[in-house]
Amino acid sequence: MSHTKHTSSLRFRLHDRASETTKIFSPRLGAASLHRPGSADIEVQTPGILTSTVRGLVPHLARDTMRATQAIRWVNVPFESFLEHTPPILTLQNGPHPLHRILGFLPERHIVSMVLRDPSDDREMPPNGKDFVSANCIRGMTVSDWRNHAITCEPDVILALSDIPFTAGGLSQKRLTKSIERSAAWLADILKPVDMDDISATRPRLNVLVHMAGGSVLAARKEFAYSLLETPLDGEEASAIRPYKILDDGVSGYAFDLVPLHKAFSDPPSLDSVPLSKVSVRRTAMELSPAFNIPTPEATAKLVPLLRASLEILPPTKLRIAHSAGSPHEMLYLVRDVGIDIFDAHWAQRAADIGIALDFTFPAPITVDKNGRDIGHNMYDARYAHDFSQFADSFAEQTSEDSLAPSSRCSCLACSPMPPPSALRHSTIDEPVPTRQMKPNTRAYLHHLLHTHEMGANVLLAAHNLSVLDAFFAGIRSVLSSRPDDFAREVERFAHVYDGELKIFMLARKAWADVELARGKGRLAREKEKQAQGTLGTAVELD
Amino acid sequence: MQFEVLATCHTTKARVARMILPHGATMLPTFMPVATQAAIKGLTSQQMESLGISLILNNTYHLNLRPGIQVLKEAGGAHKFQGWDHNLLTDSGGFQLVSLSKFTKITEEGALFASPFTGEPTMLTPEESISIQHAIGADIIMQLDDVVSSLTTGPRVEEAMERSVRWLDRCIAYHVREGRQHTQNLFAIVQGGLDARLRGACLEEMIKRKDQVAGYAIGGLSGGEEKDVFWRVIKQCTEKLPEDRPRYSMGVGFAEDLLVCVALGVDMADCVFPTRTARFGVALTRKGALNLRLHKHAKDLNPIDHECPCPTCSDGVSRAILHHQTTRETAAAHAVTLHNLTFQAQVMGGARDAIINGTFPLYLKSFFADYFGDKGYPAWCVNALRSVGVDLLEDNPNAKVVTGRGVWWEYASAS
Incomplete structure (x- = not known):
């Protein structure tokens, strides 16, 4: 069967009454499913998890051990490390499901999403440009390249670029406004239908998630959410996303990056918080892991109104993803108080x-x-x-x-x-003996x-x-x-x-x-x- | 142990044997991967089983330090401790005492060294070494020998050889006294440096003890000696050692060394090389070693080797993605380790089939042609194989021959 590009679709359904607008922040049961023509849907029951990757793999797991881990159903692939080479090697793979294929994820078992930046990385970055995002690499990413890479690599899900500044200090109102405008424009770009080689083919769409911008300012977050529901004033933008009327029509779900918010609400850890020992050990512990992302209950409590501000005017039926929650406690609070559906497993993988x-x-x-x-x-x-x-x-x-x-x-x-499903034999007389117990x-x-x-x-x-x-x-x-x-x-x-x-x-x-x-x-x-x-x-x- | 020779090569001294140990059969000749600290670096026991590997090595010196004998006893032995239900071999700990500790002093009683924990003087006697190996519970255990560097000359070599014989007697006595001779198989280690007279004397003494020795190792080599001397010592030993005992060449792991040793009549070998080099991103193939860190692999979507049955190659893991991940992500080291161990097993498995089918000389020629090709055959390999009736240059008289080690490493070449 010939493979048609960009025909998989990400769907999300809620099992229960939570879709009632009066309970938009209630904990909710549902399922995110990826439909691929010709194969069984891949389902992630929600609330549930996705798995973080580094340099295209789940840390410490080779392909066989990764596949032996049933908990891995959805993996999120930061693209930035692949910018070390031009063109990025992920774009070189041919054939069906190129991203799955080059990284060893299975199209019948794994949902693969692609994001530019590692969402758990809170290092300062040079400022973004009008159509350009800085990444942890010599090169950043232009908006048009991001779209082209998504079309070439065929991730099941793509995170739109957003202008979330990773620079020190608070943000001015002007900078926040610019961040919202840029994020919306970049989202519009990736929502444009994909031109296929076959002129008669319908022009498919990517499955797009959007980072909810606005930082730690309630009004800014509301403003960004509102921009998703607005009919674009810009005629060019409006025609580009047609037949969608508004940006939100093309969005499969909303993503929240918690690391910058944690950072805004937590005091940086001091050496004193490391248990007493030789100074060199304490310093090493700090130096080796500068990103210390375990929020206090108070910090998590401060997140709740911010996340709600992003969601309150948006349709409650869409998938909600939180990146880099810091503890099971925080995950529970965000399920209970915000109705988050999927969390990445970052803290557990760090453990x-x-x-x-x-x-x-x-x-x-x-x-x-x-x-x-x-x-x-x-x-x-x-x-x-x-x-x-x-x-x-x-x-x-x-x-x-x-x-x-x-x-x-x-x-x-x-x-x-x-026991392994099979064992290699290296000569005709080999007699593999399986482990007894x-x-x-x-x-x-x-x-x-x-x-x-x-x-x-x-x-x-x-x-x-x-x-x-x-x-x-x-x-x-x-x-x-x-x-x-x-x-x-x-x-x-x-x-x-x-x-x-x-x-x-x-x-x-x-x-x-x-x-x-x-x-x-x-x-x-x-x-x-x-x-x-x-x-x-x-x-x-x-x- | 049951040891049965199933086939011998019509030309060389190579042979195929079945060795049945308490944890199952292992077909010889074989390469033994090294799990120094009770783990093949990064791989689970199930992954090792999936590679069709049935015999691995643990290091006594390391296990005695960590986790320690008490823990191993509580676990019910090293097999259970590491979840490995196949065959296991332990060395005696003597080699590490000499190679890792500058302060080791050899006396007739044993090896005196500073404890790495307390600095206290600690004595490892032959009896103590065997006692530790009993607690570990490996299927094959090694005598404590008096190891000197293969570059040592003078009376020290003779002293070490003679002491190794006396220590073998003490190891045998202790092993028998503890009633372990039917559950664990004690191997002797032939010493004598590079001196044919001393090797001969050691062989003679140790062969006298054949009834109480399950197999023989050839020690004191792979320490930087000339390869032309190395193979002659191996040959002298394999010619003398009894046919009905397995022969183990210690510390040998390069493919060409393995095949020369097999042709000379060696059954077993071990080395950290294939697992260690994997962590540096070097993948072994029949065409030589590939350094995946080199830029030329950055866009290569081919696997390491299309023909290789290992989990990495058969799943199509590309050189490009390995280049991206190698030496940065532990899982890339695992992927190359799976490949390199399969490569070693395939080289030896191919040798077994060729010996059975009567095509071993052809197998050698084809392997060496692929492996060294136009890089040039190492002269010592040509000499060694000629001594057992195989002329690598027979069909190719103009082939390039190089002296010295002759190993071609991709990372040594600019790219």
């Missing part, structure tokens, strides 16, 4: 970089010896050296009065290893791998943490579906049971920096370079 095995569920377990327990384990901790249990034990805990958790084991490749990986083994700086530790953790986060969202959907009236109460209970400051992150980062320092200066220099280049992943061991 895998620094040796944390997540271990939490929603609803929270009911038999809790103490509140404020950690959402995971700092696997560097000596207490795990002799611990032969599996990474997470909360899967076996009772989470409500009347039910036991459906599965007592995390389903990831570390906790539920599966697959056992979960243990905390003691993970502890060992972390202290010996083995990359395998991060593989196991990346797969595990994505799976735990995915199960957490399954739990959210389950409560919203079976007893929606309890949801708000369960969110409060979760916030009591689990520490929302993620103190475990501080401890793990320090332990991680200890091991990095012990590996010597060359190692550390590479790690710093890595951290400066990407916000997820660790450097490759070269000695």
Whole structure:
């Protein structure tokens, strides 16, 4: 069957009454689905997750381990690293589904979205231009190139460029106005129908998400939302997007970048917040991870009116995506108070970089010896050296009065290893013998791998943490579906049971920096370079 | 251990054997990937199984430091600790004592070294080495030997050889006393440096102990000696070693070295090279090594090798995307590691089939022609293979021959 370009469509439907306009910010159940002619739809149940990538891959997961991770259904690909080469290599791939193909994602299993900038990267950037966005690269991106790359690469979903300044200091009213105008104009550009080689073909459209601009100013956010609903005054713009009457007609969903907002609302972390240890270790921990994105409950509370300001006049039936939420707590609050549908898994993937095995569920377990327990384990901790249990034990805990958790084991490749579907044979006489009994990986083994700086530790953790986060969202959907009236109460209970400051992150980062320092200066220099280049992943061991 | 020779080459000394160990059968000749710290760098046990690899190596010195013997005992041995249900070999720890610690002093009792944790003087005796290897529980364990650099000359070489024989006796005695001779297979390590007389003496003594030794390793090589000397020592050993015992050449991992060793009658070899070089972005192919970091790969949408059955190549991972990710993302290191380990296994698997089919000399010629092509055959390979009846230059008398190592590395060439 010949493949026709740009025929996939992203759909979103809400399962319940939440579409009533009176409840536009209620938690909601739904499904984002990607329809590809000729194959089964790919569904992401919402609330749910998407997975962050760096340099075109899910950090620590090669193609086989990535595919063995069922939690990965939607991946978001920042384009900026590919600007290192002209033309970018992602645009060189031929054949059907070129972006999937060159990066190894499966058209039948994975939704791939493309965004210019890594949404978790909060470094200062040179100012954007009238039709030009700065990226973490020598080159930036022009609006017309972005459109051309989207047409060539065929992502399932494209994020329109937006003018969200990443420069220090507050923004003037003038700058905000310009930001809104530019973002709207750039959106209009990518909404234009795609000219096909075949003159008779209908001109397809891209599946476009738009970043909700306006920064931390309520009025500016409202203004941007309003610009999506306005009939363009500019005649050229109006005719370009036809038959859409307004920009919003062509938008599949709304995206929120939380990192710049967190940054606006949080004090920068000081060295004092790193646990006491040698100064060099504390400094290393800070230097290696400058972007510290764990919001306080107060900071999250400040986000809510801003996100609502963007959404209040827009149709409630569209997909809402939040990038770089900082904790499960923040995710819950934004589901509860804003009705966010999809979150990226960034913080959970970062936890895998620094040796944390997540271990939490929603609803929270009911038999809790103490509140404020950690959402995971700092696997560097000596207490795990002799611990032969599996990474997470909360899967076996009772989470409500009347039910036991459906599965007592995390389903990831570390906790539920599966025999490989096949094994290579290298000569005619080879006699492959399958493993007799697959056992979960243990905390003691993970502890060992972390202290010996083995990359395998991060593989196991990346797969595990994505799976735990995915199960957490399954739990959210389950409560919203079976007893929606309890949801708000369960969110409060979760916030009591689990520490929302993620103190475990501080401890793990320090332990991680200890091991990095012990590996010597060359190692550390590479790690710093890595951290400066990407916000997820660790450097490759070269000695 | 059950060891059965299934086929021998009609021309060279190469042979195919089935070695059945407590964790299953491994077909020889084979290459053993090195999982120094109880993990092949970045790969899960399931990934290793998917590559059709059935025998890997752990380092005793490292496991003794971390996680330590107590943890391994609690885990029920290193197999269970790392989730590896296939065969495992451990070295004795002696090599690392000498290569990693400047302060190691060898006495008759054992190797005296400063503990990396406390700095306290610590003694590793032959008995202690075997005891640690018992706790690790590998299917094949190695005697503690007195290792000297292959470049050492003078009386120290003879002393080390003779001590290695005495330490073998102590290892055997301890192994038998602990009743482990039926669950773990102890290998002797032939020493004697580059001196044919000393090698001969060592072989003679160690072969006398054949009934209590499951196999033989050839040690004290791959330490920077002349390759023309290297192969002669290997040949001297394989000619003397008993037919009904596996022969293991330690620290050998370049494809040409592996095939020469196989032709000389070696059954097993190990090296960190294929996994280590993968992390630097170097992919091994039958046409030589590719350095994926070089700019010339930046737009190349071909896989490393179209013919390769590894997960990376069979999925069409392009050189361009590997160029973009290699040395920056750990997952790119995993992808190239999967490839390089498959390459090593394919070279050895191809050798097994060729030996069985009676085409091993042709296999050697074709491999070397592809691998060195117009870059020139290393003279030592030509010499070594001639000594067992294969003339690489037979059909190609004008082929270029180069002296020295002869290894062609893409990263050594400008591009």
